[in-house]
Amino acid sequence: MSKQAPPFLKAAGRMLNAGQTRTVLLTGNIHDLFYQKKEDEEDYVSLLPFLLHHWDLPNFMLLVYELNGPIRFLHPSHREAMKKAWVGWRNGLNNEQMAIQRMLHKGAVDDEKAIAESFERHLQEAIGNPTLALEMLRQMCLCSRSRQGSKPSMKANLLILIEGADLILPEAPIAQMGDMDRRRVTICQDWFSDQDFLRSGDAVILLAESRSQIHHRIAKLPYLLESEIPSPDEAIRKHFISWFNRHLSQGEELKLWSSQSQLATLTAGLSLQALLQLLKGAIHGREKLQPVDVVAKVESFIQNQLGDSVVEFKKPEHRLKDVVGFTKLKCFLKQELIPRFKMGGKASLPGAAVCGPIGSGKTFIFEAVATEMDMVVLVLKNLRSQWFGQTDVIFERLRRVLEALSKVLIFVDEADTQFGAIGPNAHETERRLTGKIQAMMSDPRLRGRVFWLLITARIHQLSPDLRRPGRVGDLIIPVLDPENEDRQAFLEWVIQPVLGRKLKPDELEHLLREIGDLSAAAMASLRSELKARQLLRKAEALEMDAILEVVHDHLPAAIATTRHYQTLQALVHCSRRSLLRDPEVTETERTNWETEIRELEASGIR
Numbered sequence: 147m148s149k150q151a152p153p154f155l156k157a158a159g160r161m162l163n164a165g166q167t168r169t170v171l172l173t174g175n176i177h178d179l180f181y182q183k184k185e186d187e188e189d190y191v192s193l194l195p196f197l198l199h200h201w202d203l204p205n206f207m208l209l210v211y212e213l214n215g216p217i218r219f220l221h222p223s224h225r226e227a228m229k230k231a232w233v234g235w236r237n238g239l240n241n242e243q244m245a246i247q248r249m250l251h252k253g254a255v256d257d258e259k260a261i262a263e264s265f266e267r268h269l270q271e272a273i274g275n276p277t278l279a280l281e282m283l284r285q286m287c288l289c290s291r292s293r294q295g296s297k298p299s300m301k302a303n304l305l306i307l308i309e310g311a312d313l314i315l316p317e318a319p320i321a322q323m324g325d326m327d328r329r330r331v332t333i334c335q336d337w338f339s340d341q342d343f344l345r346s347g348d349a350v351i352l353l354a355e356s357r358s359q360i361h362h363r364i365a366k367l368p369y370l371l372e373s374e375i376p377s378p379d380e381a382i383r384k385h386f387i388s389w390f391n392r393h394l395s396q397g398e399e400l401k402l403w404s405s406q407s408q409l410a411t412l413t414a415g416l417s418l419q420a421l422l423q424l425l426k427g428a429i430h431g432r433e434k435l436q437p438v439d440v441v442a443k444v445e446s447f448i449q450n451q452l453g454d455s456v457v458e459f460k461k462p463e464h465r466l467k468d469v470v471g472f473t474k475l476k477c478f479l480k481q482e483l484i485p486r487f488k489m490g491g492k493a494s495l496p497g498a499a500v501c502g503p504i505g506s507g508k509t510f511i512f513e514a515v516a517t518e519m520d521m522v523v524l525v526l527k528n529l530r531s532q533w534f535g536q537t538d539v540i541f542e543r544l545r546r547v548l549e550a551l552s553k554v555l556i557f558v559d560e561a562d563t564q565f566g567a568i569g570p571n572a573h574e575t576e577r578r579l580t581g582k583i584q585a586m587m588s589d590p591r592l593r594g595r596v597f598w599l600l601i602t603a604r605i606h607q608l609s610p611d612l613r614r615p616g617r618v619g620d621l622i623i624p625v626l627d628p629e630n631e632d633r634q635a636f637l638e639w640v641i642q643p644v645l646g647r648k649l650k651p652d653e654l655e656h657l658l659r660e661i662g663d664l665s666a667a668a669m670a671s672l673r674s675e676l677k678a679r680q681l682l683r684k685a686e687a688l689e690m691d692a693i694l695e696v697v698h699d700h701l702p703a704a705i706a707t708t709r710h711y712q713t714l715q716a717l718v719h720c721s722r723r724s725l726l727r728d729p730e731v732t733e734t735e736r737t738n739w740e741t742e743i744r745e746l747e748a749s750g751i752r
Contacts, residue, residue, distance in 0.1 A: 151200055152180070158373040162349050167371040169338045171311070171352045171360070174375035174546060179418040181385065190386065190418060193353065193375075194309060205347075207302040209283070213310045216273050217282060224302070228286065229265050231299040235289040236261045276314045277326045277333070283308075284337040287348045303347035311352035312359035331361050338369050358538035377550035378418055384410035386418050390425050400425065401434040412440045414552045415522075420447045448524075448547055456540055460523035460557050462513035469514050470639045471632035471666070472507070475625065478725060479511075483621070484518055487555070490594035496587055497598030499561070499618040501605035501716040502625035503709035505667030508601050509559055511625060515599075522554045526564060529579055541582050548586070548596050561600035562607040580609055587617040603712050605719045613719070624716035624725060627665050637661065640673040644680045646687030653690060660697045665709070672700055711746045714739050 151159070158170045172193075179190040182199055191199075198208060198220055207228065208220035219225040237257060272279035283306055292299045308314065315330055323331075337343060338350070357365050357372055364370065378386070387406045394400065402409055413421055424443045428435040445459045466476050486495045500508050516523045529540055548554060558564050565580050587598055600618050602608060613619045628636050637657055641649055649657070664672065676696055680688050718739050723729045 152375075154373045154375045155197075155200060158351070161371050161373070167369050168344055168346065168348060169350045169352065169367075169370050171354060171357060171365075171370055171372045172375060173354055173356055173372055173542075175377050175417060176353050176355055176375055177417070177419065178375075178378070179386075179422065181382075181389075188389065190389065190422075194307065197307060197351070201305055205302055206305040207300070209286070209304060209306045211272070211279050211283060211306070211308050213276060213313055214274065217269050217279055227300065227302070228289075229262055231292075232265050232286070232289050233258050233261045235292045235299055277330050280314070280330055280333045280337075283350075284333055287337070287343055287346070290348055291342060291346050303349070305348070306350045307353070308350065309353045312354040312356070315361045315364050317359055317361050317365070331363050334364050335367070338364070338367055344369060356539045356542045358542065377415070377546050378421075379550070380410050380414065380552075383413055383416070383418070383421060386421060387425070390422070394429070398429050400429060401432075403434055403436050409435070409440065411552065412437060413444065415444045415547055415550045416447055444522075451543055451547065452540065455528055456544070457527060458525045460513065460516055460525045462517050464510075464514050465517050466511075466514045469507075469511055471628040471635045472511060472625070473632055473635075475511070475623070475725070478623075478722075479515055480518075483623075484515065486621075487519060487597050492593060494594040495597065495620055496593060496616065497556075497600065497618040498621040498623055499605060499608065499613065499719075500599065500601045500623050500625060501712075501719060502603065503627070503665065503712040503716070504603045504705070505665035505709070506603075506625045506627055507666035508603075508625045510666075512557070512599060512601060516555060516557060519555055522551055524554055524556055526556055526558045529564065529583075537579055541579060545582075545586060548592065551595070553595055553597075555597045555599060558598070558600045561602040562604040565609060565612060580612075584609070584611045584617060587612070604715070606715045619721065622719050622721040624713075624720045626713060626716065626727065627663060629727065633658065636666065636669045640669050640676065641693060643673070644676045644688045645690070645693060657694075657697065660694065661700075662702065664702060668702055672697065675700065707746070707751055711743065711751045714743050714746075718743065 154172070154174075158172065161167050161170055176193050178193070180193060180196040182189055182191050182196055184199070194210065194212075198210070202208060202220060207224045209217060209224075210220070211217050219228065268278065268282050272282055287304060287306075290298075290300045290304050315334060316327070318327070320328065352360070352370075354360055384407060387400075387410055391400050391406070413424070416424070420443065424435075424440065428439070449457065449459070466479065469476060483495075483498065486493070488494075500512055502508050529537060529544070548556075565583055586592065586596075598618055600608065600612070605613070605622065611617070613622065634654065637654065638649060641657065661669075661672070676688065676693060679692065679696055683692075717726065718736065720726055723731065728735075
């Protein structure tokens, strides 16, 4: 691992050195550990000490403000230099004038003492008073730019680090903010936009997990530039594991099922803090760390980061061999979809959309695909938050998690309700969220690593931008009701467990006429009913007459027209001729489908 400054630190330094801005916002993985080497000592420390170590330079005077602490200087000499400059600035006198006043008027010395005492007092009063603290820091910047005679008040530039900027300047509607909250926003807006400050050598570094957590009047300032701290990659995790192992106490031993490199690979998605917890737990337990323990930690960490209501890990147990019927579709999934998902780089698919009428078996089939993929499967449940500004924060956390994972399949059921519209009538938050998801789907950096599987019965309600090629529009798969041999396979799956034998040809024909055009879900419901009848009668098997009685009594749900409409939409949006019932479909037939869709819509079907 390189001992140089990490990229996010270099990016912040370039912005300041180039004079592009005097205010930088550090976002992302701000609560993690960072590698620091001092002479012959190496350690992993939190972000603030890490920044102070790297930015402790001769031409900078470092100040730190934390919400529950005072304004503090890194070096006592800096505090004294600031106090001296402050007294001179407040007194409005240069050094020569001050010497004359000392000789002529004793009161001038008293004034100096009072100013010095007030400086110290303000530093203490800033504890728990962020409004006073921000104003004090702003005044210090004014002081550092002032001159005493022909010389500047201070030789060094101020570098101010403000921790917890999202708590000091929280995002909220102005009408809901208190007077002090508004005052802090006004102070920072004036401070960061001051042209004299922008031309100075002073700088302010704000720390917050997300730009979206900062009040929009500050976050949207063109003078505020951002440098994002990414989640640790595999090389960083490997270095951390090696460092941890080297610094174990005597008698302690890190026992792994395999190598440190494989542990680093399997811990993709973990922060170094979470990785440290995992390793310490393994040391304390004195047992060999197993892959199942690592996977459980990764899942727990990601769910804690995003929230149980946002994502869950999909762990289906059935595979494609357990899916009844769908012969042609299963062949396509095995021979094209799964291999394309497992590829890396430009040859891989960014994702796929799965459509078809309700009850056709879409979710069950593609849960089996998820099992076959042998990769992390995240189920996206709800990215929207009821709290102001939190939807953007949730998305940014999701993006950092996805960028950290080596390969992940995003499984989105009922996708038409997860992603909103982007039209003029859509809410601003909904438009922004959908736009960010679309951009992430086509991000070349994630190609071959992040795969999207969108499942919906209403493919037409997905944003056209989501359905375009380069996103899930590369492959739109229709899942249609079983026909011919597949329908017979379904019927045998329904009947044989309760009949206790194979169906005879005439029985099969009779039952096919009786059941009509049942969907896969309706078939499963009928199977459940027959099993219940068998249990109620306490019989080893049901007679054909009893089975026919149940079948005859079974009425399909009154959703046939809606399902037909959804089937037509699936046919129209399908991106592969080979996946249609008739691969030789003509453009005239496709036009007829669209005409029928418009007729159904005119009658109120959506």
